Amino acid sequence: xxxxxxxxxxxxxxxxxxxxxxxxxxxxxxxxxxxxxxxxxxxxxxxxxxxxxxxxxxxxxxxxxxxxxxxxxxxxxxxxxxxxxxxxxxxxxxxxxxxxxxxxxxxxxxxxxxxxxxxxxxxxxxxxxxxxxxxxxxxxxxxxxxxxxxxxxxxxxxxxxxxxxxxxxxxxxxxxxxxxxxxxxxxxxxxxxxxxxxxxxxxxxxxxxxxxxxxxxxxxxxxxxxxxxxxxxxxxxxxxxxxxxxxxxxxxxxxxxxxxxxxxxxxxxxxxxxxxxxxxxxxxxxxxxxxxxxxxxxxxxxxxxxxxxxxxxxxxxxxxxxxxxxxxxxxxxxxxxxxxxxxxxxxxxxxxxxxxxxxxxxxxxxxxxxxxxxxxxxxxxxxxxxxxxxxxxxxxxxxxxxxxxxxxxxxxxxxxxxxxxxxxxxxxxxxxxxxxxxxxxxxxxxxxxxxxxxxxxxxxxxxxxxxxxxxxxxxxxxxxxxxxxxxxxxxxxxxxxxxxxxxxxxxxxxxxxxxxxxxxxxxxxxxxxx
Amino acid sequence: xxxxxxxxxxxxxxxxxxxxxxxxxxxxxxxxxxxxxxxxxxxxxxxxxxxxxxxxxxxxxxxxxxxxxxxx
Numbered sequence: 001x002x003x004x005x006x007x008x009x010x011x012x013x014x015x016x017x018x019x020x021x022x023x024x025x026x027x028x029x030x031x032x033x034x035x036x037x038x039x040x041x042x043x044x045x046x047x048x049x050x051x052x053x054x055x056x057x058x059x060x061x062x063x064x065x066x067x068x069x070x071x072x073x074x075x076x077x078x079x080x081x082x083x084x085x086x087x088x089x090x091x092x093x094x095x096x097x098x099x100x101x102x103x104x105x106x107x108x109x110x111x112x113x114x115x116x117x118x119x120x121x122x123x124x125x126x127x128x129x130x131x132x133x134x135x136x137x138x139x140x141x142x143x144x145x146x147x148x149x150x151x152x153x154x155x156x157x158x159x160x161x162x163x164x165x166x167x168x169x170x171x172x173x174x175x176x177x178x179x180x181x182x183x184x185x186x187x188x189x190x191x192x193x194x195x196x197x198x199x200x201x202x203x204x205x206x207x208x209x210x211x212x213x214x215x216x217x218x219x220x221x222x223x224x225x226x227x228x229x230x231x232x233x234x235x236x237x238x239x240x241x242x243x244x245x246x247x248x249x250x251x252x253x254x255x256x257x258x259x260x261x262x263x264x265x266x267x268x269x270x271x272x273x274x275x276x277x278x279x280x281x282x283x284x285x286x287x288x289x290x291x292x293x294x295x296x297x298x299x300x301x302x303x304x305x306x307x308x309x310x311x312x313x314x315x316x317x318x319x320x321x322x323x324x325x326x327x328x329x330x331x332x333x334x335x336x337x338x339x340x341x342x343x344x345x346x347x348x349x350x351x352x353x354x355x356x357x358x359x360x361x362x363x364x365x366x367x368x369x370x371x372x373x374x375x376x377x378x379x380x381x382x383x384x385x386x387x388x389x390x391x392x393x394x395x396x397x398x399x400x401x402x403x404x405x406x407x408x409x410x411x412x413x414x415x416x417x418x419x420x421x422x423x424x425x426x427x428x429x430x431x432x433x434x435x436x437x438x439x440x441x442x443x444x445x446x447x448x449x450x451x452x453x454x455x456x457x458x459x460x461x462x463x464x465x466x467x468x469x470x471x472x473x474x475x476x477x478x479x480x481x482x483x484x485x486x487x488x489x490x491x492x493x494x495x496x497x498x499x500x501x502x503x504x505x506x507x508x509x510x511x512x513x514x515x516x517x518x519x520x521x522x523x524x525x526x527x528x529x530x
Numbered sequence: 531x532x533x534x535x536x537x538x539x540x541x542x543x544x545x546x547x548x549x550x551x552x553x554x555x556x557x558x559x560x561x562x563x564x565x566x567x568x569x570x571x572x573x574x575x576x577x578x579x580x581x582x583x584x585x586x587x588x589x590x591x592x593x594x595x596x597x598x599x600x601x602x
Binding site: 084085086087089095096111139140144145147209212213214 | 541
């Protein structure tokens with residue numbers, strides 16, 4: 001059985017890996033700058049590649065899983081829930097709801113003191129050496145809890161100085177804290193910007209608390225947008241990278257987000273992340289209770305495509321919890337509860353972490369090298385055909401997950417223009433309510449990926465393969481454990497050849513359903529065991 | 531009078547930081563207001579800050595069992 005990066009890492013940590021040897025390799029390693037054929041530069045990121053970015057910016061994003069799509073296959077992040085207070089109310093959020101099996105922003109299982117958070121970071125960093133980023137994202141607003149937030153950063157900067165710090169805010173008090181953010185070397189800040197027009201904002205924010213007063217309606221949204229834009233400009237002036245999160249709410253701000261995109265781009269935002277509204281009556285949010293729907297997969301993609309010409313778009317966001325731990329798409333927070341952490345003997349070993357990360361860099365170079373080689377296969381091909389394919393993966397950029405074990409599928413768009421282009425992921429597990437008991441698991445998968453022509457897996461049984469074929473989705477296991485992009489391009493080349501010689505009839509596929517979020521590891525295990 | 535916190539409190543702690551009298555603290559299960567310290571924000575702000583920032587409606591409410599606060 002092939003080991004995942006994590007399993008290798010954990011084994012290495014346990015065995016006390018021969019760091020010297022790996023460090024030597026790291027010194028020889030030339031990073032992502034050249035591919036194995038020499039000459040042509042390989043791309044290390046998809047949304048934003050190394051060659052598109054100034055070196056100081058690349059240094060900040062290259063191992064940040066949220067800022068680099070390519071990095072998210074290899075590096076992990078964690079959030080610590082030290083910031084429970086909030087200063088605004090959003091119609092998609094309900095602070096009363098707290099469920100361990102549910103994955104969405106604003107939800108946590110435990111709140112931590114800064115001291116507990118610092119211990120947790122060390123415990124996770126020692127167990128998961130590819131954890132490179134610590135974020136504070138709530139469950140309220142980090143900057144509505146400035147003392148707890150900055151105390152946490154201070155403690156972590158002292159004990160684990162190699163970890164990148166970031167925070168996510170609604171922006172209301174951002175201008176008051178930009179200098180402190182700079183002082184603690186927080187070099188990534190995410191601002192949630194859902195509107196730049198107060199009339200739109202009035203439909204999203206019932207109230208804000210600002211300078212000892214509660215503002216409602218248009219006035220609230222007017223103050224919020226002014227503060228957000230001012231904060232963004234201040235971050236840009238100080239060279240702090242900013243990502244803009246926007247929640248796409250059909251009929252409320254969907255078209256308007258194109259204007260938001262222009263507004264934040266002109267103020268120097270680095271990355272725009274348009275996320276689908278998560279809305280269900282059982283969440284008890286205003287939007288959930290009024291029946292406000294979220295977008296479909298194709299509605300979301302269309303809006304992201306419209307904005308992509310303007311600036312870098314993030315498409316790999318899992319809308320994770322404010323206490324998430326692990327690679328994007330997995331949630332290992334259940335392994336690191338306060339009770340478990342306090343019992344853990346933490347041995348923070350920077351050399352082992354660096355040695356492991358050097359191995360990750362070798363793997364990354366191999367992945368991008370493979371992609372560059374395969375792009376040559378498509379050279380000379382020109383076609384208007386674009387198809388989507390779904391991939392079952394555990395990480396490392398490889399097709400290495402069994403169909404039946406996949407909690408989500410990564411979606412790639414294949415075209416002769418861009419080769420294999422990552423456009424998002426589809427969650428196929430069920431959480432909290434319902435579950436596999438109420439609904440046929442395979443039907444759930446088909447609904448989530450029915451806009452795809454094929455699904456790439458490490459292994460699949462005969463029955464699901466037949467059912468997928470009946471739904472017009474080809475299940476492909478011949479590329480098991482190979483690189484995703486190389487395999488997808490090989491498949492696409494064969495597809496185009498088939499269309500040309502008439503053995504394949506190209507058909508357009510329909511829309512698909514979005515199930516946002518990520519899944520807790522123990523839930524996957526219990527579902528797999530059933 | 532003083533304000534009090536109802537059982538619908540979600541322990542977000544937002545009120546604690548806003549209270550000008552340091553009357554609010556984490557109690558058993560929910561946050562609590564010390565009626566001996568609460569001035570309903572009279573002398574500080576137009577409205578009680580805890581009630582303005584509380585994310586759950588009707589959770590920071592007037593406690594009628596105490597007499598109206600009199601500014602000194």
